[in-house]
Amino acid sequence: MKHQQRGLAQGFEGMKPAILVVDMINDFVSGVLGSERSARIVPNIQGLLRYARGEGVPIIYVTDAHLPEGDREFDIWPRHAVEGSEGAQVVDELEPEAGDHRIKKRRYSGFYATGLDGLLREFGVDTIVLTGLVTNICIQHTAADAFFRGYRVVVPRDCVEAPTDEAQRASLSYIEQMYGAEVTSSEALMKGGLLGEG
Numbered sequence: 001m002k003h004q005q006r007g008l009a010q011g012f013e014g015m016k017p018a019i020l021v022v023d024m025i026n027d028f029v030s031g032v033l034g035s036e037r038s039a040r041i042v043p044n045i046q047g048l049l050r051y052a053r054g055e056g057v058p059i060i061y062v063t064d065a066h067l068p069e070g071d072r073e074f075d076i077w078p079r080h081a082v083e084g085s086e087g088a089q090v091v092d093e094l095e096p097e098a099g100d101h102r103i104k105k106r107r108y109s110g111f112y113a114t115g116l117d118g119l120l121r122e123f124g125v126d127t128i129v130l131t132g133l134v135t136n137i138c139i140q141h142t143a144a145d146a147f148f149r150g151y152r153v154v155v156p157r158d159c160v161e162a163p164t165d166e167a168q169r170a171s172l173s174y175i176e177q178m179y180g181a182e183v184t185s186s187e188a189l190m191k192g193g194l195l196g197e198g
């Protein structure tokens with residue numbers, strides 16, 4: 001069956017969503033791995049979170065928290081997001097509020113060696129809305145792990161970003177085709193009351 005573009009309200013009736021905010025931390029937005037491309041999704045995520053809080057949708061921040069020394073990722077990337085450092089803090093504009101949840105990770109996937117799956121099950125969540133960075137790295141790997149575990153995946157494309165337009169397009173297409181994800185926009189999610197009860 002062809003996966004169709006549609007509103008969550010129609011397509012995912014009875015769903016129990018949670019919003020994941022992945023790696024919207026200083027080092028990825030303005031620091032060592034930061035870019036203007038990354039910064040430009042901040043207001044879109046802000047809007048979606050404001051809406052989600054109003055609807056009582058759980059919000060889970062999933063962020064890098066690397067070992068100070070010897071972290072395997074530093075064989076590949078510049079040293080970044082060391083646990084407890086300024087660089088590992090969520091950007092001010094998206095600061096978690098009371099009632100939001102936090103998960104720390106040391107690999108690309110938010111599920112790998114973390115308590116994310118247990119937390120989602122605690123809330124009865126069956127659908128994850130992925131926002132944050134980087135589309136073709138942590139978002140894509142988290143989408144894969146979500147699919148493997150039986151979650152539905154929704155990606156508002158204006159709330160994720162990759163280093164290039166081509167990488168963004170290719171990754172979103174892969175996520176859509178391989179994991180049956182709903183690739184949509186934050187506006188569509190909010191407009192249709194798509195994350196609410198109705």
Ligand code: ZN
Nearest residue numbers: 064073081106
């Ligand atoms: Zn990392």
